[in-house]
Amino acid sequence: MNRIFLACLVLLSGMACTVPSLDELHPCDLNGLMGDSVDAFLGDRPTCRALKVSIDYSGFLPGCVLVSARDEASGKASTVEIAGKGGRSGGSLLVSVFAPSSWGDSVQVEARAYEQNCEATPVMTRSIRVSPQTGKVETVTLSLQATDADGDGYVSLLTGGTDCDDNNASIHPGATELCNDVDDNCNGQSDTVELRLGQDCFEAEGCEGIRACGENGAVICNMPLAVYAYPDVDQDGHGNRNAAPVAFCDGIPQGYVTGPADDCNDNNASIRPGAPEICNGVDDNCNDQIDETFPHLGTACTAEAQCAGVYVCDASGIATTCQPTRFPNNWYLDGDGDGFGVGTAVSSCVPPGTDYAATSGDCNDGNPFTYPGAPELCDALDNNCDGTPEGPEVCPGEGASWVSLTVGVTDMEWRSIFTEVPGDVTVSGNQGSIAILTPGASVFQTNATNCGDSNRGWNAVWADMASQGRIYIGSSGGYLAYLDRSQNACTATHSFARWVQALVGFRHAGALEIHGVTENSGSVNQGLTFRWTGDIGTGSLNFGTNTVGPLFDIHGRSRSALFAVGGFDSGSNRARLYRFNPSTGQWQSEMVETTVADLGRLRGVWVVNDKLAFAVGDALGGQNSVLQWDGSTWSRMPFPNTNTETLTSVVAFGAKSVYVTAYNGRIYRYDGTQWQIIFENTSLRFNDIAGTSPADLWVAGNNGQILHWPQ
Numbered sequence: 001m002n003r004i005f006l007a008c009l010v011l012l013s014g015m016a017c018t019v020p021s022l023d024e025l026h027p028c029d030l031n032g033l034m035g036d037s038v039d040a041f042l043g044d045r046p047t048c049r050a051l052k053v054s055i056d057y058s059g060f061l062p063g064c065v066l067v068s069a070r071d072e073a074s075g076k077a078s079t080v081e082i083a084g085k086g087g088r089s090g091g092s093l094l095v096s097v098f099a100p101s102s103w104g105d106s107v108q109v110e111a112r113a114y115e116q117n118c119e120a121t122p123v124m125t126r127s128i129r130v131s132p133q134t135g136k137v138e139t140v141t142l143s144l145q146a147t148d149a150d151g152d153g154y155v156s157l158l159t160g161g162t163d164c165d166d167n168n169a170s171i172h173p174g175a176t177e178l179c180n181d182v183d184d185n186c187n188g189q190s191d192t193v194e195l196r197l198g199q200d201c202f203e204a205e206g207c208e209g210i211r212a213c214g215e216n217g218a219v220i221c222n223m224p225l226a227v228y229a230y231p232d233v234d235q236d237g238h239g240n241r242n243a244a245p246v247a248f249c250d251g252i253p254q255g256y257v258t259g260p261a262d263d264c265n266d267n268n269a270s271i272r273p274g275a276p277e278i279c280n281g282v283d284d285n286c287n288d289q290i291d292e293t294f295p296h297l298g299t300a301c302t303a304e305a306q307c308a309g310v311y312v313c314d315a316s317g318i319a320t321t322c323q324p325t326r327f328p329n330n331w332y333l334d335g336d337g338d339g340f341g342v343g344t345a346v347s348s349c350v351p352p353g354t355d356y357a358a359t360s361g362d363c364n365d366g367n368p369f370t371y372p373g374a375p376e377l378c379d380a381l382d383n384n385c386d387g388t389p390e391g392p393e394v395c396p397g398e399g400a401s402w403v404s405l406t407v408g409v410t411d412m413e414w415r416s417i418f419t420e421v422p423g424d425v426t427v428s429g430n431q432g433s434i435a436i437l438t439p440g441a442s443v444f445q446t447n448a449t450n451c452g453d454s455n456r457g458w459n460a461v462w463a464d465m466a467s468q469g470r471i472y473i474g475s476s477g478g479y480l481a482y483l484d485r486s487q488n489a490c491t492a493t494h495s496f497a498r499w500v501q502a503l504v505g506f507r508h509a510g511a512l513e514i515h516g517v518t519e520n521s522g523s524v525n526q527g528l529t530f531r532w533t534g535d536i537g538t539g540s541l542n543f544g545t546n547t548v549g550p551l552f553d554i555h556g557r558s559r560s561a562l563f564a565v566g567g568f569d570s571g572s573n574r575a576r577l578y579r580f581n582p583s584t585g586q587w588q589s590e591m592v593e594t595t596v597a598d599l600g601r602l603r604g605v606w607v608v609n610d611k612l613a614f615a616v617g618d619a620l621g622g623q624n625s626v627l628q629w630d631g632s633t634w635s636r637m638p639f640p641n642t643n644t645e646t647l648t649s650v651v652a653f654g655a656k657s658v659y660v661t662a663y664n665g666r667i668y669r670y671d672g673t674q675w676q677i678i679f680e681n682t683s684l685r686f687n688d689i690a691g692t693s694p695a696d697l698w699v700a701g702n703n704g705q706i707l708h709w710p711q
Contacts, residue, residue, distance in 0.1 A: 032137070033046065033052060033096040033137065037094060038094050039093045039094050039095060040067060040080040040082050040095045041095070041097075042067065042078040042079070042080055042095060042096070042097040042098065043096075043097060043098030043099065044100060046098050047098045047099065047100070048134055048136070048137075049098065049099040049132040049133070049134050050096060050098050050099070050137045050138070051069070051098075051099065051107070051130055051138045051139075051140055052094070052097075052137055052138070052139045052140065053094070053096075053111075053140045053141075053142065054093075054094055054095075054141045055092060055111045055142045055144065056090070056091075056144065057084065057086075057092070057124075057143075057144040057145070057146070058089065058090035058144075058145050059089070059090060059145055059159070060088065060113075060146040060147060060148035060155050060159075060161075061085075061086055061087060061088050061090070061091065061148065061153070062084035062113040062115070062123075063083070063084060063114055063115055063116040063153060064082070064084065064113075064117045064118040065081070065082045065083075065084055065111060065113055065114070065144075066082075066111070066114070066122070067080050067109075067110070068080075068109070068110050068112075069097045069099070069107055069108070070110075071099075071100075071102075071104055071107055072104065072106040072107065072129070073103070073105075073106065074103065074104065080095065081118045084113075088148055088151040097109060099132045103132075105132070106129055107130050107131070107132055108128070108129050108130075109127065109129075109130055109140055109142070110125065110127035110128075111125070111144060112124070112125045113125075113144045113146065115153060115155055115161055115162060115163075116153065116154075120162075123146050123155040124144040124145065124146050124159075124160055126142040126143060127142070128140055128142060145159070146159040146160060146161060147161075147166060148161070148163070148166065149166045150163070150165075150166050150167055150168055150169040150171075151169060152169035152170070152171075152172045154172035154186075162186060163186065165182075165183075165186075171184050171186065172186060173186045173187070177191070177194050177195060178191075178216075178217030178218075179197065179213035179214065179217050179219050180213070195219050196211055197211050197212060197219070198210060198212075201221035202221070207223045207247070207249035208223060208249070209223025209224075210222045223249070224250070226247035226248060226249055227248050227249075227251075227252060227258065228245040228246065228247055228248075228258070229248055229256035229257060229258050230243055230245055230246070230256065230257060230258070231243045231246070231255065232255055232263070232266065233266045233267055234263075234265075234266055234269040235254075235255065235269065236263065236272045237257060237272070238257070238260060238261075238266075239258075239259055239260065239261035239262070239266075240261065240266035241261050241262050241264060241286075242264075243266070245261070260273070264283060264288075265282075265286075270284065271284050271286065273285060273286045273287070277291065277292060278317040278318065279291050279293075279294045279297065279313035279314070279317050279319065280313055280317050291313070294311075294320055296320065297312070298310060298311060298312075299311055301322035303322040303323065303324035304324070305328035305347050306348045306350045306352075307324035307327070307328050307348075308324070308325050308326060308349065309322040309323050310322070324349070326349060327349075328348050328349045329349065329358055330345035330346070330347060331346045331347075331352055331357065331358060332345055332346070332356065332357055332358075332360040333346075333355060333356060334355055334362070335355055335366055335612070335655050336362075336365055336367055336370075336654030337354075337355065337609065337654075338362065338369070338370070338371045338654075339357050340361055340362035340365075340371040340372060341360050341362055341365065342362050342365045343360075345360070354610075355609075355611060362385070363382060363385035364381070364382075364385075364671070364672060365655070365656065366656020366657055366672045367381070367653060367654045367656050367671070367672070367694070368653050368654050368657070369381075369383055369657070369693050369694055369695070370382065370383045370384075370657075371384075371385060372385045373385075376389075376390035376391075376394050377390065377394070377693060377694055378390060378394050378395035378400050378709075378710040379400075379693075379695045379709075380678075381671065381694065395710045395711075396710055400709075400710050401711050402679050402709050402711065403707065403709075404681075404705055404706075405443075405705070405706045405708065406703075406704045406705060406706075407446060407704055407705075407706050408433055408446050409431075409704055410703055410704050411703065411704070412429055412433060412703070413429050413430045413685075413687070413701075414428070414429040414688075414700035414701060414702075414706055415428060415429050415430065415458070415459050415460075416429075416458070416460050416461045416502070416687070416688050416700060417461070417688045417689070417690045417698050417706070418462055418463050419690050419691065419692055419696075419698055420465050421439065422439070422692050422696050423437065423438070423439035423440065423441075424437065424438060424439050424463075424465070424469065425437040425690075425698055426461050426463050426469075426471050427444070427461065427698075427700050428459070428460065428461035428473050429457065429458060430456075430457040430458075431457070432451050432456040432457075432458065433446055433458070434446070434461070434471065434473065434483060434490075435447070436471075436485065438485075444706070447483070447488065447490075451473065451481060451483060451490035457475055458473045458474070458475050459475060459499065459501050460473060460474040460475075460500050460501060460502045460503040460516065461473050461503065462504055462505050462514065464505060466507070467512070468485065468486070470482055470483070470485070470534075471483040471485070472503055472505065472532075473490075473503070474501075474503050474516055475500060476499045476500070477495070477497065477499075478498040478499065478500060478518070479492060479494070479500075480492070480494040480495075480516075480532060480541070481493055482534060493532075493534075493537075493540070493541075494532075494536075494540075494541050496541075498518040498519075498520055498521060498528055499518050499519040500516055500518050501517055501552045502516065502552065502553045502554045503516045503554070504516075504554050504555050504556060506556070506557055506558055508559055512533060512534050513531060513533070514532040514533070514534055515529070515530070515531055515532075515554055515556070515562060515564075515580070516530050516532060516554065517529055517530075517551035517552070517554045517564045517566070519552060519566070525568060526547060526548065526549065526550065527548050527550045527551035527566055528548070528551075529543070529551070529554075529564060529578075530542060530543045530544065531544075544587055545586065546586045546587055546588075548566075548576065548578055548587055549566050549567055549568065549576035550567065550568065550576075551564050551566035552565060552566045552601075552602070552603045552604075553565050553566075553602075553603060553604045553605050553649070554605065555605045555613075556580070556607045557607055557609070558610075560582060561579075561613065562579065562580040563577065563579055563590075563605050563607060563613060563629075564577075564578045565577050565578075565603070565605040565615050565617065566601065566602060566603075567593075567600070567602050567617065567618075573593040573594065573599075574593070574600050574618070574620060575592050575593050575596070575599040575601060575602050575617060575625065576589070576601075576602065577589070577590045577592045577593075577605075577615060577627075577634065578590065590634055592627065596627065596634065596636050598622075598623050599625050599627075599636070600617050600618030600619055600620035600625045601618045601625075602615050602618075602625065603616065603618070603646070603647065604616045604617070604647065604649035604660075604661075604688075605650070608653070608654060608655075610631065611630060612629065612630070612631070612654070612655055613628070613629040614627065614628055614629070614637075614650045614658055615629075615634070615650070616648070616649070616650045616660050617646075617647060618646050618647070619644035619646065622641060624639040624640075624644060624647065626647065637670075639675055640675055643662075643666070645662040645664065645666065646662065646664070647660050647661070647663075648661050648662065648686055648687055648688070649661045649686070649687065649688045650689070651690055653691075653693065653694060655672065656672025656673075657671070657672075658670040659691070660689070661686035661687070661688070661689045661699055662686060663685055664685070665680060665681040665682045665684035665685060665686060665701075666680045666682075666686075667680075667689070667699060678709075679699075679707065679709075684703065685701055686699050686707075687702075688700045695709070696709070697709040
């Protein structure tokens with residue numbers, strides 16, 4: 001029983017029914033129309049009025065295939081675009097077409113093949129008219145043939161395509177047009193037209209040329225090659241290393257060079273690589289170094305006038321000079337060391353010597369107690385340089401005079417006196433006596449028994465004021481001893497049976513060193529020198545080994561200026577004067593007996609400093625014996641010969657402040673101009689003089705007399 005009959009039975013029985021569609025009345029097999037093997041579908045939904053369209057193409061691979069199905073009755077159509085698949089030799093596509101029930105019995109199926117996409121002109125079209133049957137699948141085949149011999153995706157013009165040379169894959173529409181007399185992009189234009197060959201052109205450098213073919217089909221601007229050059233403003237042959245190169249088409253103009261571009265200053269022809277480096281604070285040879293051939297430039301130096309300086313470039317630029325960094329001072333010769341000088345100024349940044357001062361105006365440069373503004377002393381001199389000596393109010397009792405003190409018994413002979421501190425005085429003499437005046441005391445304290453028997457004569461005394469004033473003494477019997485003031489007792493240290501005449505001490509390398517001399521040595525007409533540490537024991541006393549004459553005095557403030565004097569009581573060359581040599585530790589003669597005529601035996605010596613000393617002694621040949629040392633040479637000083645004197649001792653504070661004692665009771669003073677007797681008592685005999693200033697002088701004599709200026 002068919003379906004229509006059953007439907008009619010339902011209607012006749014009065015039951016509702018639905019009329020089946022033709023697809024239901026004529027069922028079909030849709031296998032082969034669906035699935036992955038189908039490349040595209042036409043129609044709204046699958047129906048049994050179906051077409052199975054196979055599109056075969058050979059000789060080329062289309063870029064796009066446009067498939068359409070059109071109802072010829074109504075003109076309605078359905079289309080689909082499909083990308084070609086396969087290879088350059090060909091391939092196929094499968095399209096299922098489902099004709100709607102509203103379409104008529106005649107359907108035209110068409111396939112159009114395109115080279116690249118479906119928007120251009122098709123290269124091949126095939127169509128067929130088909131009458132689809134309900135319940136039946138019609139199979140249709142459309143064959144497309146074209147030629148793409150070079151496989152560039154474009155079909156030959158001969159087979160409906162656009163490829164103007166199907167034997168060259170690089171020639172086809174859209175290809176890059178090369179400059180090779182070939183229509184590479186198949187647009188029908190020559191290279192001359194399309195590439196504008198023969199027309200004017202300009203490169204980036206600004207050079208003018210003609211467009212032409214170059215290598216590998218490239219279009220070039222055919223022109224002379226541009227030459228790059230660098231500015232050379234100073235025309236020294238070196239380009240500016242900080243400037244960019246400039247291109248020139250028609251030669252290089254003046255002021256430019258092709259290289260090298262290494263000039264670090266293009267505005268100065270003397271500055272360039274290879275130029276001599278000048279001392280001018282500039283990199284002349286462009287090696288990024290300044291004045292490198294003058295390595296000491298800027299370092300410290302000593303300029304003229306001993307001024308600190310620094311090396312700078314001189315005016316020539318080929319050398320350096322020491323430029324002072326400070327201005328010099330004026331210095332004046334200060335012979336007495338009081339801080340005030342005289343004479344012509346010496347310009348220097350440092351003192352020309354230890355005997356120079358920065359202030360002038362000294363009215364007596366030989367007396368350290370006389371200078372502008374100095375306190376007036378009781379010395380009958382103009383100390384403050386105001387043109388007037390001190391008034392009577394300066395001196396004790398409003399008057400200047402010597403005071404004579406009797407110390408000990410009246411037959412006492414005081415032989416040596418020492419003072420370094422005002423008011424502190426020590427004297428030694430015969431009868432084993434020592435007398436001490438302490439600061440603030442008005443009388444001497446004598447010690448006549450604790451330093452030996454009464455027959456012992458202490459000829460020499462020196463006190464170490466740096467060690468609580470310990471007193472060191474030497475005697476005519478060759479005894480050495482020391483006295484501690486706190487104990488008021490002597491300690492004997494050595495005995496060597498020689499006449500010790502003088503002692504002097506100072507510190508050398510931090511250790512106490514006492515030098516002494518003797519009148520005899522056990523040999524006829526010979527004396528001795530010795531060094532003593534001040535202690536007890538044989539190792540503390542060392543005698544000089546070189547031969548010296550009889551010696552009576554020694555003085556100095558250090559090893560560098562230490563002198564001993566003496567001589568003989570007969571003969572024509574009586575004087576002897578020796579100097580200690582610090583290098584050898586020995587004494588060497590100053591040879592005054594041959595350089596100064598008629599010089600008697602010397603009895604006293606005093607060293608002011610390393611450049612000034614004095615020595616005195618016996619008159620000979622009608623001339624008094626007074627010598628001055630200037631740091632290198634001993635020479636005779638003018639001395640009044642009215643009285644031929646035996647000069648026993650000397651103390652000096654400067655070249656113009658010298659005091660000398662005479663054996664016959666006279667005291668002389670030299671003020672730089674003349675010698676003057678400042679005390680006279682012929683009943684006295686003076687042996688030694690000492691002092692701390694011209695206003696504090698002490699003299700040791702016989703008859704127990706000790707004189708002091710002022711009273």
